[in-house]
Amino acid sequence: MKAKFRRKSKYCPLCQSEKIGHHYNIKKSDYVFNTDRCSDCGFIFMNPGYTDSFVESFYTDKYYGESADYSYFDERKTEKYCAYVWKSRINNIRKYVKSGNFLDIGCSFGLFLKYASKYFKTYGIEISKYSSDYANKHSDSIIENVSWDKYSPKKKFNCITMIEVIEHFMFPREVISKIYDMLEPEGVAVIQTADMEAWQSLSAGENYHYYLPGHLSYFSEKNLTELLLRTGFRKVKVFRPVDFPLYAKLLKSRGNFIKISDYRKWIHISLYHLKGYLRRKGKPLTSSMVIYAFK
Numbered sequence: 001m002k003a004k005f006r007r008k009s010k011y012c013p014l015c016q017s018e019k020i021g022h023h024y025n026i027k028k029s030d031y032v033f034n035t036d037r038c039s040d041c042g043f044i045f046m047n048p049g050y051t052d053s054f055v056e057s058f059y060t061d062k063y064y065g066e067s068a069d070y071s072y073f074d075e076r077k078t079e080k081y082c083a084y085v086w087k088s089r090i091n092n093i094r095k096y097v098k099s100g101n102f103l104d105i106g107c108s109f110g111l112f113l114k115y116a117s118k119y120f121k122t123y124g125i126e127i128s129k130y131s132s133d134y135a136n137k138h139s140d141s142i143i144e145n146v147s148w149d150k151y152s153p154k155k156k157f158n159c160i161t162m163i164e165v166i167e168h169f170m171f172p173r174e175v176i177s178k179i180y181d182m183l184e185p186e187g188v189a190v191i192q193t194a195d196m197e198a199w200q201s202l203s204a205g206e207n208y209h210y211y212l213p214g215h216l217s218y219f220s221e222k223n224l225t226e227l228l229l230r231t232g233f234r235k236v237k238v239f240r241p242v243d244f245p246l247y248a249k250l251l252k253s254r255g256n257f258i259k260i261s262d263y264r265k266w267i268h269i270s271l272y273h274l275k276g277y278l279r280r281k282g283k284p285l286t287s288s289m290v291i292y293a294f295k
């Protein structure tokens with residue numbers, strides 16, 4: 001399918017500055033796109049960005065079936081193992097909000113929500129009809145197959161999660177402000193994305209694996225935190241590398257192990273996790289981060 005682009009933006013979608021310039025030209029299999037970087041806030045974005053309808057065309061069953069050029073890991077196959085991470089994350093969230101309404105944006109097959117539903121009334125939105133149909137059939141959560149801008153819930157939420165989702169939006173400022181409005185007072189937003197100002201992403205340059213045709217926005221810890229505070233959140237807490245412990249990650253990884261020697265991968269996973277705590281010249285070594293924003 002031929003890519004369709006919107007008009008090229010003359011300013012930074014995050015801070016509105018006009019000081020934007022060419023960053024990288026990214027080539028990923030059949031896809032070629034340009035990224036610009038804002039010299040005021042460091043935000044990187046696809047420019048020109050894909051049109052909404054072209055973006056939606058990514059999320060077919062092929063995307064989930066791993067046969068597309070650009071695909072999503074199907075967590076249904078390893079649910080038992082992924083659950084270690086989901087449960088740990090929910091435990092961490094419950095340090096701040098114990099119960100109430102819980103919304104997962106980009107909830108895929110609804111499996112994370114399934115574990116959250118032990119404590120919360122769970123809701124999800126999912127742009128892919130393929131996965132939202134599955135989620136509705138197999139869970140108690142209320143899942144809507146709707147794009148973000150058309151979603152208008154009647155209720156407010158105590159927790160909203162966006163796990164590797166915000167990078168898929170062209171206009172993150174509007175997304176964050178809508179999340180803020182949808183939260184109850186004292187509610188928390190949980191956002192996971194890559195930090196493009198970390199050494200891992202900086203040293204890989206244009207080969208960094210996060211540069212993908214489905215990713216329209218690329219943040220740093222600093223500019224995402226600033227956006228959240230500017231929107232009105234009273235404080236943020238940044239978890240590096242992630243908001244769950246190493247053992248959960250190790251247990252999850254077993255889902256993809258086939259032979260006993262695969263356990264050697266635990267060395268690599270552990271080192272990557274431990275590097276996630278370290279900084280050099282003020283910059284984090286790895287790009288892994290999860291931000292909690294409190295209303």
Ligand SMILES: [Zn+2]
Binds near residue numbers: 013
């Ligand atoms: Zn900017």
